[in-house]
Amino acid sequence: MAEITLVEAINLALSHELQRDESVVVLGQDVGRDGGVFRSTLGLVDKFGPERVIDTPLAEGMIAGMAIGMAVEGIRAVAEIQFSGFAYTCIDQILNHAGRMRYRTRGRMSCPMVLRTPCGGGIHAPEHHSESPEAMFAHTPGIRVVYPSSPKSAYGLLLAAIRDPDPVVFLEPTRLYRLFKEDVTDDGAALPLDTCFTLREGTDVTLVTWGGMVHETLQAADTLAEEGYAAEVLDVATLKPYDLETILASVQRTGRCVVVSEAPKTAGFASEIAAAVGEHGLLYLMAPVGRVTGYDSVMPLARLEKQYMPSAERIADAARLAIGWSG
Amino acid sequence: MEKAVARFEIRYTQFLDEHGKATGEFPDHSKNPDELVDLYRWMVLMRTYDAKAIALQRTGQLGTYAPILGQEAIEAGVGSTMHSDDVFLMTYREQGVQLMRGVTMTELFLYWSGDERGSDYQGPRRDFPICITIAAHCTHAAGAAYAIKLKGEKRAVVCALGDGATSKGDFYEGMNAAGAWKLPVIFLVTNNQWAISVPRSVQSAAETLAQKAIAAGIPNEQVDGNDIVAVRDAMKRALERARSGEGPSLIEALSYRLSDHTTADDASRYRSADEVAEAWKREPVLRLRNYLSAAGAWDRAREEALVRECNEQVQAAVQAYLDTPPPRPADMFEHLYETLPPALESQRLEALGPEPEPAGDKDTAVV
Ligand SMILES: Cc1ncc(C[n+]2csc(CCOP(=O)(O)OP(=O)(O)O)c2C)c(N)n1
Numbered sequence: 001m002a003e004i005t006l007v008e009a010i011n012l013a014l015s016h017e018l019q020r021d022e023s024v025v026v027l028g029q030d031v032g033r034d035g036g037v038f039r040s041t042l043g044l045v046d047k048f049g050p051e052r053v054i055d056t057p058l059a060e061g062m063i064a065g066m067a068i069g070m071a072v073e074g075i076r077a078v079a080e081i082q083f084s085g086f087a088y089t090c091i092d093q094i095l096n097h098a099g100r101m102r103y104r105t106r107g108r109m110s111c112p113m114v115l116r117t118p119c120g121g122g123i124h125a126p127e128h129h130s131e132s133p134e135a136m137f138a139h140t141p142g143i144r145v146v147y148p149s150s151p152k153s154a155y156g157l158l159l160a161a162i163r164d165p166d167p168v169v170f171l172e173p174t175r176l177y178r179l180f181k182e183d184v185t186d187d188g189a190a191l192p193l194d195t196c197f198t199l200r201e202g203t204d205v206t207l208v209t210w211g212g213m214v215h216e217t218l219q220a221a222d223t224l225a226e227e228g229y230a231a232e233v234l235d236v237a238t239l240k241p242y243d244l245e246t247i248l249a250s251v252q253r254t255g256r257c258v259v260v261s262e263a264p265k266t267a268g269f270a271s272e273i274a275a276a277v278g279e280h281g282l283l284y285l286m287a288p289v290g291r292v293t294g295y296d297s298v299m300p301l302a303r304l305e306k307q308y309m310p311s312a313e314r315i316a317d318a319a320r321l322a323i324g325w326s327g
Numbered sequence: 328m329e330k331a332v333a334r335f336e337i338r339y340t341q342f343l344d345e346h347g348k349a350t351g352e353f354p355d356h357s358k359n360p361d362e363l364v365d366l367y368r369w370m371v372l373m374r375t376y377d378a379k380a381i382a383l384q385r386t387g388q389l390g391t392y393a394p395i396l397g398q399e400a401i402e403a404g405v406g407s408t409m410h411s412d413d414v415f416l417m418t419y420r421e422q423g424v425q426l427m428r429g430v431t432m433t434e435l436f437l438y439w440s441g442d443e444r445g446s447d448y449q450g451p452r453r454d455f456p457i458c459i460t461i462a463a464h465c466t467h468a469a470g471a472a473y474a475i476k477l478k479g480e481k482r483a484v485v486c487a488l489g490d491g492a493t494s495k496g497d498f499y500e501g502m503n504a505a506g507a508w509k510l511p512v513i514f515l516v517t518n519n520q521w522a523i524s525v526p527r528s529v530q531s532a533a534e535t536l537a538q539k540a541i542a543a544g545i546p547n548e549q550v551d552g553n554d555i556v557a558v559r560d561a562m563k564r565a566l567e568r569a570r571s572g573e574g575p576s577l578i579e580a581l582s583y584r585l586s587d588h589t590t591a592d593d594a595s596r597y598r599s600a601d602e603v604a605e606a607w608k609r610e611p612v613l614r615l616r617n618y619l620s621a622a623g624a625w626d627r628a629r630e631e632a633l634v635r636e637c638n639e640q641v642q643a644a645v646q647a648y649l650d651t652p653p654p655r656p657a658d659m660f661e662h663l664y665e666t667l668p669p670a671l672e673s674q675r676l677e678a679l680g681p682e683p684e685p686a687g688d689k690d691t692a693v694v
Contacts, residue, residue: 030525055525055529056525057494057529057531058461058495059495061495061496062494085460126390126391126459129459295674295677297659297660297663297671298663300443301441301442302390302440302441303441303653304658307659
């Protein structure tokens with residue numbers, strides 16, 4: 001066991017899989033000699049060589065497309081897109097090709113690849129470096145969208161993503177890359193995909209979130225606990241396909257649900273969960289399902305990003321509103 | 328039967344060698360050393376600004392910043408040949424061109440501090456904002472040039488990009504369209520040898536980046552990008568072509584990124600100190616100064632006075648930047664649409680928070 005950061009956990013998982021499975025390759029801009037701009041691929045080129053840890057030319061569409069071609073030919077490509085705002089050009093490849101390869105060929109071909117990219121705000125980066133594109137990928141049939149929230153979940157879920165027989169978009173909360181450490185054992189044990197994780201049990205309100213916002217949501221739960229309210233905190237972890245069952249079971253116990261996301265509000269993934277809880281859990285609900293999200297504005301440049309992103313305070317406010325709801 | 332159906336050659340121009348000696352006769356626009364003095368002043372100002380920006384970042388007064396060190400000749404060459412009503416589209420490392428086109432240093436500091444108001448230039452109102460998504464602006468440039476042609480105007484579009492950017496589809500797509508429609512646009516590729524940690528050789532197997540234009544049917548050439556005279560010469564010819572309806576051009580300017588990629592980068596991880604030391608020998612500012620000194624157009628006293636002036640000018644801009652009141656949360660909604668849709672009003676109010684709106688002028692003074 002070793003105390004490591006989330007970005008180190010990513011590195012550990014990549015290293016483990018490169019070692020375990022010769023068909024795994026890592027590709028992307030600056031992933032080789034530089035070890036990635038966030039250092040998530042640090043040292044891998046020294047261990048596994050430039051043919052398996054590939055510095056690519058600067059072209060995201062090509063990176064995603066090449067990963068698809070490799071995957072169909074039996075190479076497990078783990079592609080890195082340097083920052084979330086540059087992953088949008090991959091959506092065509094993921095949506096029209098990766099997500100449909102198995103379907104279109106009636107199972108003759110598959111596309112087991114991973115597209116990794118750091119996501120979300122909070123690190124004072126330049127523009128287009130802090131976006132939250134999860135809803136766009138989650139809207140895409142045929143893929144998995146995975147979003148870890150801690151060193152442990154990053155390690156276990158990335159192993160699962162690389163081993164998964166279908167394409168996975170793996171989103172990494174940039175803000176948490178180095179925010180805290182956890183004990184992670186490099187035992188090669190994957191965590192299950194398509195499953196919610198209950199991070200904290202509670203009976204008064206269900207707080208549903210994923211990725212970087214898990215951090216603020218847990219803080220909000222602490223605040224609520226000081227006020228005598230027990231919040232249950234669920235980490236969705238796999239956004240597509242997501243584990244509605246666990247969410248509904250929790251809402252059935254608490255009667256209240258608040259969904260937290262830093263992406264813009266309209267048509268975001270929080271809306272999906274709120275709608276599904278409304279659709280299937282209406283009779284459990286004692287308050288409308290709340291959403292705490294970013295605004296329907298552009299992710300602002302650094303000086304306003306804090307005001308844009310949901311704070312623990314805003315989350316706690318929404319939880320209090322749900323708890324105190326009276327028709 | 329077999330025959331060659333196409334052949335090509337790439338032209339390379341240099342007028343001022345790395346020691347600051349003329350390699351031959353200068354073109355008319357640069358014959359008089361006094362005219363070059365003005366450009367030298369700009370280049371020194373750029374370097375002073377750049378050093379200050381890094382110092383501000385290091386002391387937590389600026390966000391991530393992309394240095395322009397080593398590229399001053401390209402920037403001055405572009406800035407001095409474009410007309411004010413031309414359109415400039417850039418990545419993030421052409422701040423010297425911006426300064427010459429009238430973007431204020433204070434605006435630049437605001438932008439790099441993470442303040443949207445820095446993109447609202449009081450100067451070149453038709454210049455596009457900094458394009459962080461590499462090469463996306465190449466297609467915008469083709470579009471802007473198409474519009475200008477459609478309107479029958481005699482303006483030119485200059486699209487500045489890096490060597491890494493030439494690997495992207497957007498670059499090929501924009502260039503191809505520009506060639507097909509003979510659009511008045513110049514693709515200016517600053518080949519500074521590195522795209523973050525990826526060297527030029529890994530970016531493409533093409534011998535030159537200039538030749539990428541051949542497939543698009545666009546005239547192209549290479550210049551020594553550390554030689555202000557060569558850059559100006561190529562720019563002047565390309566601008567002339569664009570304005571007279573002869574269509575697009577591509578210029579590959581060879582230079583070197585002397586600094587880190589950004590203040591978040593550490594270039595010593597991926598390139599040798601020797602390589603950087605070699606590159607310093609070819610740098611553009613000292614080269615021009617050597618030339619001007621030898622021509623009797625520059626001396627130590629003038630240099631000292633210039634350094635003082637530049638420092639004062641930069642310091643005044645820093646002060647104006649630091650004195651600018653911070654952006655307000657409601658700014659997130661201010662310029663989202665021409666008129667904020669009523670459905671977004673509640674979000675705007677939420678962003679404002681419980682406090683009343685601060686009093687004062689809505690359009691915060693940007694000096
Ligand atoms: C589409 C896109 N992908 C990745 C990045 C991250 N990134 C910023 S600069 C850069 C390298 C650019 O190199 P080049 O075009 O040669 O310009 P230079 O930085 O050398 O001036 C990269 C990969 C980006 N900004 N946009």
